[in-house]
Amino acid sequence: MALVALVTFLSFSSITKPVEATALTYNVAAHERACFYTWADIPKKKIAFYFAVQSGGSFDIDVEVKDPKEKTILSLEKERQGDYVFTANEIGEYSFCFSNDMSTFAEKVVDFEITVEHEKRPAQIDQSEKGTGPQAQAQAMDESLFRLTGELSQIDRMQKYFKTRESRNFATVISTESRIFWFSLTESALIVIMSAFQVFVVRTFFSNSKRSFV
Template sequence: MALLSLSVLTSPVDATALTYNVAAYEKACFYTWADIPRKKISFYFAVQSGGSFDIDVEVDGPSQKQILKLEKERQGDYVFTANEIGEYSFCFSNGMSTFAEKVVDFEISVEHEKRPAQADQKEKGQGPQAQAEAMDESLFRLSGELGRIDRMQKHFKTRENRNFSTVVSTENRIFWFSLTESALIVAMSMVQVYVVRTFFSGSRRTHV
């Protein structure tokens, strides 16, 4: 089992993107820490190559509370609220595969929601602080839009990798099929020549 801890900082949006090779029968787990409640955690994953491009996924919260469980999924994009303080685990399991490893791209991002007190101050319009809050809110929304664009690009990248893998697999199948067909044709020709030579050789011996 592979273990990797993902640190969470204090910026409005903290994200970690990784690519990991999950071997056959391996279960790889990654962890992030929520230091305050009510944080939004975004989780995106996509199987880039290997087998049928599917994998089992489990997301657990503190005290082993299960948040998400998926079986044989190719990709997903989920957002949930971290209501508890503690460690959240994101596990990929390749137990269904006997020999094929899976290449998985995933991203875990933690977004800090606005506090109600900050929202009240913004609505009251209290001078420079309200302007700072408005700018912070704009940056927060911009960060969310950039995150969505980034996930969309990853989605297209995943489709491109899968299509390329399909093309390579088809080329390999055509190559081996053609090679096998050529070998069978040569073998059949040799057998036919042997049969014809044996037939005529036997005929000459009979007449003599």
């Protein structure tokens, strides 16, 4: 499976100048809808779309993918991560939109990648010629490269998955550490206040008793 850089145009609504790239990290502000676009020059190409929310809120976001005729291909709500492949049946511009309308103030950092996967198997040769001649050797090399590319693609996706898990676990550790700090600080303050209150009550008790005795 040969991977061809998909992105002819990648741009979003807040920037007029197109950005040429296949992988991006974008900070989606609260109540923002950010759309990115790519162009499919011929039909029947496969488009791979991967995204993962790295930080912000509950690590979820709304995603919508549309074809050049504004037909919805993919619609997701409050999704944390996704890896999808679909066939580009129409020639034209495909849109990939991230919506953060559900958040009041939390920003979401989204890491995503858009790729065209142009699958083309090497041509088959006659069984009689198999194993002999330069054509058979070239076919064997093409098949080996085909399998190797697929395995590398799988490894790349697994690395992205573990990267996302690491980012989320690190954010959880930071959040837990912050909560423990503030809880300990609050507990210490309450202990000091209760100690001062007890001292005040005891002093008041003995002071009132002494005055009554006199």
